[in-house]
Structures are given as C-alpha cells and as structure tokens.
Amino acid sequence: MDVIVVGAGPAGTMAAEAVAKEGYSVTVFEKGPLRREKPCGGGVSYRVMEEFNLDMTADFYDRRCLGIFLCSPKHDTIRLTDKEEDAGYLVMREKFDYCLVERARKTGAQFREKTYAHPYVENGKIRGVKTTEPTDMEEGVEECDIVIACDGTPSHFARTLNIYRGNDYNQATTYQYQMRMDNAEIDEIIGNNMEIYFGHEWTPYGYSWIFPKKGVLTVGNGTWLYAIKKKKTNLKRCLDRFIREHPVASKKLEHAEIMYAQSAMMGFTGIASPIYLDNFMLAGDAAGFVSVPTGEGIYYSMVSGRIAGEVAVEALKAHDTSHRFLKKYKKRTDKKMGADMTWGYWLRRLVMDKERSQNKLVEASLKDKWIYDMTGRLIGGEIGYRTFLMKYLVRPDKLIKLM
Ligand SMILES: Cc1cc2nc3c(=O)[nH]c(=O)nc-3n(C[C@H](O)[C@H](O)[C@H](O)COP(=O)(O)OP(=O)(O)OC[C@H]3O[C@@H](n4cnc5c(N)ncnc54)[C@H](O)[C@@H]3O)c2cc1C
CATH class of the missing domain: 3.30.9.10 (D-Amino Acid Oxidase, subunit A, domain 2)
Incomplete structure (x- = not known):
C-alpha cells in the first residue's frame, strides 16, 4: 500500500481523496463504524463548500445557516451576518462525514471500518500500522510508504509518538x-x-x-x-x-x-510540533488544527488533510518520504492556517474569555455597523484572526469602542 490514513473524519477523508485521485493506493482505517455521529455542533462555514466544491444540492446538510446570534453575559442579543445568501450550513456529522467518505471512495480510496490502528515502528521509523479488529481481536501489520494520522483529539498516534502537548490550559x-x-x-x-x-x-x-x-x-x-x-x-x-x-x-x-x-x-494545543516525521504526517484535530475562539475545526481539518494527501503524492513521485521532503507539509499548512492558529489562541485567552470583552463586543456591534460587519465576518469564517486584528489596528476609533 502507498498510503495509510488513520481516521475517517473530515481530515482523513480529504487526505485519502487527494492521494487516490492521483492513482496511488490508500486505505483509511477507522476504529468506529463509518456512519458515526461524532459529537459536534455541526456548523460548517461557507468557505468549506467553496474550497472543496461540495455539491450544494446534495443531501448532506440539515439546514442552511443565514446568521449568527450572540447573547452577551448581560443578555443583550444581536444577530450577525444579515445576509440573503448562506453564511454556512448546519449538518449532522453522521450524514456529512459519510458523504465525504462516499466522495473519497469514488476516487478509489479504500475504507476499513471498526479497525483500530496503532503506529507500527521499526528501527525508529514508522513503517505502517498495527491493527486490531474488535470483532475477533485479530492483530495485523499493514505496511506502507506514508502514514497520515487523522485520529482526532487527543490523538493516539501523537501520544504514542510523544508529540502530544495537551494540558489543562490548552x-x-x-x-x-x-x-x-x-x-x-x-x-x-x-x-x-x-x-x-x-x-x-x-x-x-x-x-x-x-x-x-x-x-x-x-x-x-x-x-x-x-x-x-x-x-x-x-x-x-x-x-x-x-x-x-x-x-x-x-x-x-x-x-x-x-x-x-x-x-x-x-484540543486547543496549537499546531503539534513536529507534525511530520520520516514517512509520517499528522493532520486535522490530531495536529491541533482548530480555531480556538470559535471551536471551528471542520474547515481546518479538511484543509490540513488535503494538503497532507497532496504532499504524500509528491513524496511518492519523488521516491523520497523522509522528514526532509515532508517539511513541505508544515510550510504549506503554516502559510494557509498558521496565523489563524497562533492569533486565535491569544485572541481568545486575552479578549474573548473575559466577560467585559464579550459584553463590549455585543454592545459595540449593536451600535456600530462597521464593528457589526467585522464581528460577523470573523465568526462566519470570512476573515482570519490576523486580518481582524489588523483592521482594528488601523481603525483606533473603532478599537476604543471595544475597550
Ligand atoms: C462538542 C463539539 C462541537 C464542535 N462543533 C463544531 C462546529 O460546529 N463546527 C466545526 O467546524 N467544528 C466543530 N467542532 C470541531 C470538529 O468536530 C473537529 O475539528 C473535526 O471533527 C476534526 O476532524 P478530524 O477529521 O481531524 O477528526 P475527527 O472528526 O475527530 O475524526 C477522527 C476519526 O478518527 C477515528 N480514530 C481515532 N483514533 C483511531 C485509531 N487509533 N484507529 C482508527 N481510527 C481512529 C475516530 O473514530 C474518528 O472517526 C466541534 C467539536 C466538538 C467536540
């Protein structure tokens, strides 16, 4: 097998699709059933549909999302993103994730459900996975050139390989x-x-x-x-x-x-370090790709999974699956999402966790159209945290209203 993906969530299915559509063999091992209801709010921002070209007519969502309603600690309320068009979609994960599985299958990706995967390490390097099937507890070793672990949080792979850094504060x-x-x-x-x-x-x-x-x-x-x-x-x-x-x-x-x-x-741990080793990449929640202020993780997981899959294909073409080659994965994910991960953490810890800031955000959004638009664009995933903070830095008159 060329690539093994662990976990059939949004990160895993997008990684598998990216590999399979280039003609390489890939199997996804999922410890649960493929139709499983992952605990999640199910808010999917509009950019997911656009960037992943999801079929809007498909039966994967339950409700279109047109707005975001906020209620402050003082119980002031506001409805943001007063749009005619969709701000996003609301999904049940059982249905949404399975649609992504079906999409990946169409490109040739294989799936093995109810199969638990552990890292298979030989001479200090990852060579594949050891699997356990709960039905007969049969153990097997599956070798491959690259493993992409998308096993959610707290990641079994990250913990076993000693790269997990979760604690009570993150x-x-x-x-x-x-x-x-x-x-x-x-x-x-x-x-x-x-x-x-x-x-x-x-x-x-x-x-x-x-x-x-x-x-x-x-x-x-x-x-x-x-x-x-x-x-x-x-x-x-x-x-x-x-x-x-x-x-x-x-x-x-x-x-x-x-x-x-x-x-x-x-896991609001920030991006795992390292997120790649020889023959190995970590993606999705397992790698810490989730927005700290809002908890939005579906988009970031899909993006990181897809980038990991694309880098795996390039490594296979170059016959080089060493950590030196896979460094590309970190560079590309940093460029696309690094700022959101870093700035998001501080935005939440220093501002959004404080009741005074939460009250001010709602009050100021109610009074000022510019602040209203900016808050809606941020929470709706239209702009990143760095852009949000930069826009305020060049408008100190607006910043004062939030303080
Ligand atoms: C309560 C809650 C609400 C949320 N609300 C939202 C929201 O509204 N919008 C949003 O965008 N994000 C939300 N998130 C975050 C979002 O759910 C995650 O970011 C997203 O599911 C991550 O996708 P993933 O593919 O990385 O991991 P997951 O979706 O967690 O998938 C990991 C998969 O790996 C499997 N697995 C784990 N270990 C193994 C193993 N050893 N072998 C085989 N399989 C394994 C698991 O069974 C699972 O299916 C929420 C999260 C929570 C907890």
Whole structure:
C-alpha cells in the first residue's frame, strides 16, 4: 500500500481523496463504524463548500445557516451576518462525514471500518500500522510508504509518538445534548441561526450554543479543563441549568426534549510540533488544527488533510518520504492556517474569555455597523484572526469602542 490514513473524519477523508485521485493506493482505517455521529455542533462555514466544491444540492446538510446570534453575559442579543445568501450550513456529522467518505471512495480510496490502528515502528521509523479488529481481536501489520494520522483529539498516534502537548490550559472539554423539537417550531423560534451564549455564570470561561438542524437542536457547552477544576463544577450541571434557567435560551427550549447526550475533548494545543516525521504526517484535530475562539475545526481539518494527501503524492513521485521532503507539509499548512492558529489562541485567552470583552463586543456591534460587519465576518469564517486584528489596528476609533 502507498498510503495509510488513520481516521475517517473530515481530515482523513480529504487526505485519502487527494492521494487516490492521483492513482496511488490508500486505505483509511477507522476504529468506529463509518456512519458515526461524532459529537459536534455541526456548523460548517461557507468557505468549506467553496474550497472543496461540495455539491450544494446534495443531501448532506440539515439546514442552511443565514446568521449568527450572540447573547452577551448581560443578555443583550444581536444577530450577525444579515445576509440573503448562506453564511454556512448546519449538518449532522453522521450524514456529512459519510458523504465525504462516499466522495473519497469514488476516487478509489479504500475504507476499513471498526479497525483500530496503532503506529507500527521499526528501527525508529514508522513503517505502517498495527491493527486490531474488535470483532475477533485479530492483530495485523499493514505496511506502507506514508502514514497520515487523522485520529482526532487527543490523538493516539501523537501520544504514542510523544508529540502530544495537551494540558489543562490548552484542552477544552465539551458536553452537548441532541434535542428533539418540532421543525416548524425551530423555524419560528430559532430560524436559520447558529446561537452562541456567553457568560461565566452559565459556562465559566467558555460558552454555550444552540445549533438548529432538521427537527433537532444541538445544545451544548464547552470550556477549558482548568476552568472546570477551578470552579469545581461539571459541564452537565452547567448545561442543565442553562436549559432550565437562562433568561433567553430557556424560553426557546421549553418544548425541546433530550434524545441523547455526547461529550468530547477539544484540543486547543496549537499546531503539534513536529507534525511530520520520516514517512509520517499528522493532520486535522490530531495536529491541533482548530480555531480556538470559535471551536471551528471542520474547515481546518479538511484543509490540513488535503494538503497532507497532496504532499504524500509528491513524496511518492519523488521516491523520497523522509522528514526532509515532508517539511513541505508544515510550510504549506503554516502559510494557509498558521496565523489563524497562533492569533486565535491569544485572541481568545486575552479578549474573548473575559466577560467585559464579550459584553463590549455585543454592545459595540449593536451600535456600530462597521464593528457589526467585522464581528460577523470573523465568526462566519470570512476573515482570519490576523486580518481582524489588523483592521482594528488601523481603525483606533473603532478599537476604543471595544475597550
Ligand atoms: C462538542 C463539539 C462541537 C464542535 N462543533 C463544531 C462546529 O460546529 N463546527 C466545526 O467546524 N467544528 C466543530 N467542532 C470541531 C470538529 O468536530 C473537529 O475539528 C473535526 O471533527 C476534526 O476532524 P478530524 O477529521 O481531524 O477528526 P475527527 O472528526 O475527530 O475524526 C477522527 C476519526 O478518527 C477515528 N480514530 C481515532 N483514533 C483511531 C485509531 N487509533 N484507529 C482508527 N481510527 C481512529 C475516530 O473514530 C474518528 O472517526 C466541534 C467539536 C466538538 C467536540
């Protein structure tokens, strides 16, 4: 086999597609079933559709997203990105991820589900994967020229290879319910908006969300691990109280019924270092490609997966899969997304985690059209964090309004 990809999330499927469409053999090992509902808000920014040429008529999304609704700690509310056209899409991951699997399959990528992969290392170098199939616990070794690990967070591959750097200050934990509600009622009460609620009273140093789908609301919260320990609370308790007592959200959720709960970690660790070794690349959440202020990771995972796949093809063509050649992967991901990862972390820690800034952001967006547009473009993924901060640096009159 030329390439093995670990994990059939958005990063893994895009990596596999990039390899297979150039005629190289690639197999994706997925520990779960290929149709699996990954815990996620399911907000997909418009740039995903554009950059990956996804078929808008396909049945992979549940609802078009036209706006972003913010509620400040003081309970001021605003609806951003007042657009006619789509700001993005709202998806159930079971459906969305499987559409990406099907797309990759059409290019020739192979998938093996319910198969757990471990790094297979020989003489200090990765040579493939060791697999365990839970049905018969049969172990096998699959050799290949390049392994691309897209195994999510916290990555088993990154931890085993000693390149994982998560700690209580750069990892978040999340808890969410999928709630059933009549679709007509969702249309009327929430509409086509992603809703984000700030306030330490509800989620300390994090935020809560309501993302509408078709007859389903994804209602959740997330914050840093250190915040949970410091406040001696747990996210389930916070979320239950948010649903029952939040002055704005509780009224909207009166008729929503919990179907099931989900919980997962989010790694805001910054880009893993190194993200490539001889015969090996790390992509998606496993490599730390997720926006720290918003938690948006689908776009960054798909981009990093695709770049990893493209670099793998170039390495195979050049008969050089050494770390010296794979350095290209870091250069290209840094160029495309490095600034968002670095600036995003500081934007969140120094500004967005603070209730005063959250109140100011909503207040100023309500009063000033320029700030309103800028906030909408940032949260909607239209501009990056560096561009956002630069625009404010050349408009000190606007910056003052946020301070
Ligand atoms: C609660 C929550 C809400 C979120 N909301 C949003 C949102 O609204 N919008 C957004 O853009 N992002 C959101 N994210 C982030 C987004 O879900 C991730 O960034 C994205 O799924 C990362 O894709 P990935 O392919 O890197 O990893 P994943 O989607 O996590 O896929 C990794 C895959 O690898 C498999 N795997 C793991 N280990 C192994 C192994 N050893 N062998 C074989 N298979 C393995 C897993 O089963 C999994 O299928 C959210 C995350 C959470 C936790």
